[in-house]
Amino acid sequence: MTPVHFSFSSAFILGLMGLAFHRTHLLSALLCLEGMMLSLFIALALWALQFEATSFSTAPMLLLAFSACEASTGLALLVATARTHGTDRLQNLNLLQC
Numbered sequence: 001m002t003p004v005h006f007s008f009s010s011a012f013i014l015g016l017m018g019l020a021f022h023r024t025h026l027l028s029a030l031l032c033l034e035g036m037m038l039s040l041f042i043a044l045a046l047w048a049l050q051f052e053a054t055s056f057s058t059a060p061m062l063l064l065a066f067s068a069c070e071a072s073t074g075l076a077l078l079v080a081t082a083r084t085h086g087t088d089r090l091q092n093l094n095l096l097q098c
Helices: 005-021 026-051 057-083
Strands: none
Touching: 005 026, 026 057
């Protein structure tokens, strides 16, 4: 495994561990998701450049578009949660209560 592959793999794993173990605020969960998507984007772009495959050159842009949609949805949920509950702490949210 090259150092470049190791660095992007470790960035993705660190984002995943942050998402799994540090779940106090919704904003920190969204930041971990964005870090994971950024590492996937850079790894996919470098993979397409490494193999010089023109058919895979649009895949990083498609991933970036889905990442932007995910970020906007997450921020909309963050604003809605902050307005209704007054905080973005995940312990205060009850999924069984409407």
